[in-house]
Amino acid sequence: MTMFGVLILCLHISGTYIERLSLPPGPIGVPLLGFLPFLGSQPHKDIAKLSDKYGPLFTLQLGVHNTVIVNAWESAKDTLLNDCLLDRPKESPFTLTDDSISFMDDSGQVWREHRKFAQQTFRDIGFGRECMEDKVVNEIAYLTALIDETDGRAFDLQTLLTPSVSNNVSQLAFGHRMDFNDPERVFLDALIDRASPLLSLLGVLAVSPLWLKSHQKTMDTNNKRDYIDGFLHEMEKRRQTDPNTSFTVKKCSSNARAFFGAGSETTRTAVVWTVLLATKHKDLQKRLHQEIDGVIGRDRSPRWADRLDMPYTQAFICEVFRWKPAVPLSLMRRASEDTYILGHFIPKDSRVLVNIWAVHHDHKLYQNPELFNPDRFLTNDGKNLIKTEALIPFSMGKRNCVGETLARVEVFLYLVSLLQRYTISAENEELLSLEDVFGLTLQPKESVILRFAKRL
Numbered sequence: 001m002t003m004f005g006v007l008i009l010c011l012h013i014s015g016t017y018i019e020r021l022s023l024p025p026g027p028i029g030v031p032l033l034g035f036l037p038f039l040g041s042q043p044h045k046d047i048a049k050l051s052d053k054y055g056p057l058f059t060l061q062l063g064v065h066n067t068v069i070v071n072a073w074e075s076a077k078d079t080l081l082n083d084c085l086l087d088r089p090k091e092s093p094f095t096l097t098d099d100s101i102s103f104m105d106d107s108g109q110v111w112r113e114h115r116k117f118a119q120q121t122f123r124d125i126g127f128g129r130e131c132m133e134d135k136v137v138n139e140i141a142y143l144t145a146l147i148d149e150t151d152g153r154a155f156d157l158q159t160l161l162t163p164s165v166s167n168n169v170s171q172l173a174f175g176h177r178m179d180f181n182d183p184e185r186v187f188l189d190a191l192i193d194r195a196s197p198l199l200s201l202l203g204v205l206a207v208s209p210l211w212l213k214s215h216q217k218t219m220d221t222n223n224k225r226d227y228i229d230g231f232l233h234e235m236e237k238r239r240q241t242d243p244n245t246s247f248t249v250k251k252c253s254s255n256a257r258a259f260f261g262a263g264s265e266t267t268r269t270a271v272v273w274t275v276l277l278a279t280k281h282k283d284l285q286k287r288l289h290q291e292i293d294g295v296i297g298r299d300r301s302p303r304w305a306d307r308l309d310m311p312y313t314q315a316f317i318c319e320v321f322r323w324k325p326a327v328p329l330s331l332m333r334r335a336s337e338d339t340y341i342l343g344h345f346i347p348k349d350s351r352v353l354v355n356i357w358a359v360h361h362d363h364k365l366y367q368n369p370e371l372f373n374p375d376r377f378l379t380n381d382g383k384n385l386i387k388t389e390a391l392i393p394f395s396m397g398k399r400n401c402v403g404e405t406l407a408r409v410e411v412f413l414y415l416v417s418l419l420q421r422y423t424i425s426a427e428n429e430e431l432l433s434l435e436d437v438f439g440l441t442l443q444p445k446e447s448v449i450l451r452f453a454k455r456l
């Protein structure tokens with residue numbers, strides 16, 4: 001390394017230490033890597049443990065960046081509801097040009113515009129309405145037809161669940177589903193399975209230019225079929241008054257790709273945990289079966305509205321969201337100006353990370369948080385769901401998950417439809433593991449090999 005290189009390195013290291021003086025105190029790591037070498041395969045738990053010594057809010061150097069960690073409910077709420085903490089960090093390794101990043105990584109006015117537009121377009125094309133639900137119900141029918149073919153033999157649930165769940169978000173973003181053995185589908189699923197951190201880079205293929213072209217050719221301005229239609233229409237409109245609009249073809253592709261990436265693996269992970277936990281706890285599966293049989297019966301497909309009469313199923317799902325949050329460490333935020341979290345000074349441009357897993361395992365909020373117990377979300381007579389603001393699997397505030405409505409509908413309908421139709425057991429009950437491993441989502445550590453015996 002040249003003298004100049006050494007000088008830059010020394011300046012950087014001393015800069016990181018000086019920056020810490022104005023941040024909440026926390027453990028010191030090693031130069032350049034910070035605390036990363038001390039984090040294992042479950043960083044959410046390692047980071048949560050540090051609160052015993054440093055309290056609910058402290059600074060951790062992660063790589064070259066100082067990061068303020070938020071490990072408890074009160075500080076998480078104060079962070080997520082703070083308008084000065086809505087931005088994302090400026091440096092993203094995959095950032096090539098401004099419109100090569102999606103609004104998921106954007107900040108300020110561009111983020112605000114694209115988020116608002118996405119929410120409006122989702123509403124226009126049926127988000128939260130029955131037509132969206134119908135598509136999920138159809139997708140589940142494809143899935144159960146394939147599960148029926150296994151005839152009670154054990155198989156890896158994820159191989160069928162991955163294409164099934166990601167088809168829901170494909171329909172929303174690109175307007176169509178893909179057959180499970182479509183080569184493009186197989187390629188995308190491999191990305192979801194093995195390369196999720198690379199998805200935002202490689203996933204450019206998820207929005208092939210041909211799809212955009214075919215949308216442009218067949219678009220009807222009075223009928224938005226999906227997000228891409230809505231976007232292309234908006235782009236034309238904005239271009240007439242603003243030649244520098246952030247609504248570009250590239251941005252359309254980046255945003256649609258983000259929906260696919262953010263909406264596939266997360267939801268599949270959440271569904272898998274509900275099924276795994278119902279399999280592990282036979283007594284709880286029985287209670288779920290009873291409620292499903294009583295409220296829905298066996299002659300019709302479950303609907304989202306059924307949840308209102310199914311407090312136990314809802315409590316079960318809440319407990320899965322609490323115990324195994326699909327996104328244990330939320331997406332990084334950045335302070336857009338000097339601000340405070342619970343009275344601690346947070347200078348402009350600081351990075352802030354909320355540990356959702358730690359909030360969900362906070363002893364002050366939950367008795368024996370390490371135990372899986374859906375009853376904690378039920379009133380004593382078991383008839384009503386206890387709602388709590390502190391359950392935040394989708395984060396909260398103005399930058400919460402934009403796909404929350406779809407994800408909640410999916411998790412409920414997949415779990416209930418599978419249990420309505422099958423009794424689920426493990427290939428080997430003794431070996432059925434509930435251990436997790438942290439990727440970008442909290443994945444089961446072992447393959448999920450299960451048997452689905454038909455009840456109908």
Ligand code: HEM
Nearest residue numbers: 104262263266267270326327331394395400401402403407
């Ligand atoms: C169980 C499933 C899901 C979970 C647990 C989940 C969780 C989250 C979390 C924790 C965040 C970070 C929010 C923050 O910065 O505070 C997020 C953001 C996001 N999610 Fe989800 N998500 C799920 C499903 C979906 C689906 C189905 C979609 C697509 C339709 C989606 C699209 C997004 C997008 C685009 C963002 C970025 C929002 C922004 O930056 O403004 N997610 N999600």
